[in-house]
Amino acid sequence: MPTNLLKDHIEDLLDSFGEAIAISDNNGIMLHVNKKHEELTGILHKDIMGKSALELVERGVFDVVLNPEVVRTGQPATRMQKTADGRKLILEGNPILDRYGQVVLVITFIRDITKIAELKEQMSSQKELLDAFRKLQHSGGKDLEKFPRVISSRAMKKLYAQVSMLGDTDVTVLVQGETGAGKDVFARRLHEVSERSSRPFIKTDCSSIPENLMETELFGYAPGTFSGANKQGKMGLIEAASGGTLFLDEIGELPLAMQAKLLRVLQDREVVRVGSTTPRKVDVRVVAATNKDLEQEVAKGKFRSDLYYRLKVAVITIPPLRKRRADILPLARGFLGYYAHKYQRDVALSHDAEEALLAYHWPGNVRELENLILGCMITCEKKVISARDLSIALPSPEPERHEGVLLDSLDVEGKTLREILEQVEQMVIMDGMAKTGNMSAVARTLGVDRSTIFRKMKRYEGGTA
Numbered sequence: 001m002p003t004n005l006l007k008d009h010i011e012d013l014l015d016s017f018g019e020a021i022a023i024s025d026n027n028g029i030m031l032h033v034n035k036k037h038e039e040l041t042g043i044l045h046k047d048i049m050g051k052s053a054l055e056l057v058e059r060g061v062f063d064v065v066l067n068p069e070v071v072r073t074g075q076p077a078t079r080m081q082k083t084a085d086g087r088k089l090i091l092e093g094n095p096i097l098d099r100y101g102q103v104v105l106v107i108t109f110i111r112d113i114t115k116i117a118e119l120k121e122q123m124s125s126q127k128e129l130l131d132a133f134r135k136l137q138h139s140g141g142k143d144l145e146k147f148p149r150v151i152s153s154r155a156m157k158k159l160y161a162q163v164s165m166l167g168d169t170d171v172t173v174l175v176q177g178e179t180g181a182g183k184d185v186f187a188r189r190l191h192e193v194s195e196r197s198s199r200p201f202i203k204t205d206c207s208s209i210p211e212n213l214m215e216t217e218l219f220g221y222a223p224g225t226f227s228g229a230n231k232q233g234k235m236g237l238i239e240a241a242s243g244g245t246l247f248l249d250e251i252g253e254l255p256l257a258m259q260a261k262l263l264r265v266l267q268d269r270e271v272v273r274v275g276s277t278t279p280r281k282v283d284v285r286v287v288a289a290t291n292k293d294l295e296q297e298v299a300k301g302k303f304r305s306d307l308y309y310r311l312k313v314a315v316i317t318i319p320p321l322r323k324r325r326a327d328i329l330p331l332a333r334g335f336l337g338y339y340a341h342k343y344q345r346d347v348a349l350s351h352d353a354e355e356a357l358l359a360y361h362w363p364g365n366v367r368e369l370e371n372l373i374l375g376c377m378i379t380c381e382k383k384v385i386s387a388r389d390l391s392i393a394l395p396s397p398e399p400e401r402h403e404g405v406l407l408d409s410l411d412v413e414g415k416t417l418r419e420i421l422e423q424v425e426q427m428v429i430m431d432g433m434a435k436t437g438n439m440s441a442v443a444r445t446l447g448v449d450r451s452t453i454f455r456k457m458k459r460y461e462g463g464t465a
Contacts, residue, residue: 020110026103028053028067040089040112066093070106078169080314087114088165113165153324159186159316166314167193172266174251174311175289177318180367183289184249186316190287191245199244204237207253214258216274225275238271242282251311252292252303259304266310286311321362321369325430328357329458331366335373336385347377351454352387355439358457429456 011032014021020037024030030048038045048056053065064081070093081089089110096105163186166173173190175183184203191201209217220236238246248254254262265271266286270279288311297303321328332349340347349357362368376385432442439457443450 022048022108022110024053024067024106024108026071026105028065028071030056031105037110040110064091066091066108067106069093070095071103074101074103078171080166080169080171081110087112088162089113090165090169113168114161152330153326155319155324156327159318160189162316163189164193166190166316169314170194170285171313172285172311173287173314173316174294175287175316175318177289177291178320178365179291180365181291181318181320182366183291183318184247186318187245187247187249187287187289191247191285194245194285196244196285200241201245201247202237202241203247203249205249207250211255214255215261218258219261219271219273221274222276225273233273233275236271236273238265238282238284239280241284243284245285245287248286248288250290251288252290252294252297256302256304259307263304263307263310266307321365325358325433328362328369329354331369332357332373335370336377339374339377343378345377346383347380348384350384350386353385353390355454356387356390359433359438425456429453433457 011034014032014034015036017034017036020040021032021034022030022037023032030051030053033043033045033048037043053067057063057065064079066077066079069077074095074097076095077093079091079093081091090113091108091110093106093108095103096107098104167190173187175186177183187203188201191197204217206214216234216236218236218238220234220239223231223233225233248262265282265284268279269283270281272279294303294308294311298305298308321331332354336347336349339345357369364371372390376389380389382389428446429442432445433439439453440450443453446453
């Protein structure tokens with residue numbers, strides 16, 4: 001009687017869970033999803049029942065499924081999934097075994113951690129600022145080796161929330177962005193917020209190692225492998241990072257032969273030193289970065305497609321500095337404060353200098369901004385850096401070509417009419433600045449005072465619009 005009662009109410013039981021639940025068989029056919037699953041994914045029960053999980057991926061319904069991996073390994077698996085509306089979900093797949101130890105069912109629990117990740121990042125940012133303030137109080141302002149991270153723009157807030165979320169997992173991460181955008185900063189941040197933070201963070205620039213030395217640098221070599229080598233052999237960078245994080249910068253420059261060997265590391269979690277036949281187990285998280293379009297590199301035959309898809313488990317795309325102008329002045333002031341303290345200078349930026357910084361195209365991104373501020377601070381003989389001082393090192397702006405304000409890119413969900421109008425206003429002003437590079441010209445076009453435009457730009461800088 002109790003058994004029949006449980007069978008009769010199994011669906012009600014699953015619907016009572018606060019987590020989304022999906023159950024599939026060992027062929028990936030969806031057998032049941034609860035009501036929370038419908039709420040979380042937006043996919044109706046009738047549209048998913050009896051369908052193949054892989055078929056749903058091919059149709060674009062899901063971007064991640066765990067069923068094949070759990071069935072193949074017989075072990076639990078965890079992955080991140082992004083919904084169509086931009087939410088971040090954590091999937092935890094668990095095998096159900098028969099009496100012979102074979103996987104017969106896979107039950108997947110799904111949690112929405114978007115808000116948690118954003119809240120965690122906000123708390124982390126506030127704690128970092130508080131710690132920095134306390135440190136300055138005790139050191140008399142002598143310890144400015146690290147100034148707080150700048151996350152003023154909406155784009156950077158979302159990225160740092162994504163980093164915090166990925167820190168709770170162990171997945172491989174691909175960081176994309178233009179040269180100088182700060183890919184290494186995000187790679188190190190990923191390591192710092194992960195459980196591996198107390199273990200090694202090993203960075204290697206794939207573009208700077210000669211091809212004939214690449215294999216021994218990454219994989220090491222056994223004793224007696226070649227003349228002049230260390231008699232005890234040498235540990236490679238992958239082994240050195242075991243337990244921690246291996247950051248492969250400019251992975252697009254990795255030779256094809258090394259790409260195949262790296263793929264085996266990601267698949268088997270083991271390395272074989274040059275001159276040896278004995279594999280060594282490694283527990284390493286790989287974070288790769290590139291300024292290239294790897295899909296295009298795959299199409300050209302310069303990058304292995306299987307490695308690309310292995311790296312593409314989670315992707316962080318850093319927008320160029322010109323796309324997040326709210327970060328320009330906080331970054332500039334941060335660099336100025338850091339180097340002013342380091343070189344014992346008392347220097348500030350004038351209003352016209354700040355205007356010039358906001359109007360510039362920044363082809364070299366954050367790295368160019370840092371070098372510009374450093375150069376101006378050292379060469380400026382006054383206490384205030386003016387736009388004229390910047391023009392020594394600052395080339396003429398090269399405004400981007402815009403097709404106009406993209407209203408379809410507005411973030412209107414959960415916003416009031418006033419907030420939406422403020423967002424449109426910001427887009428119009430930023431578009432005008434990108435086209436003209438001149439606040440006065442934008443003010444004339446919009447029929448307002450120049451001081452109004454400057455005040456609103458400062459407001460966007462604080463991320464309040």
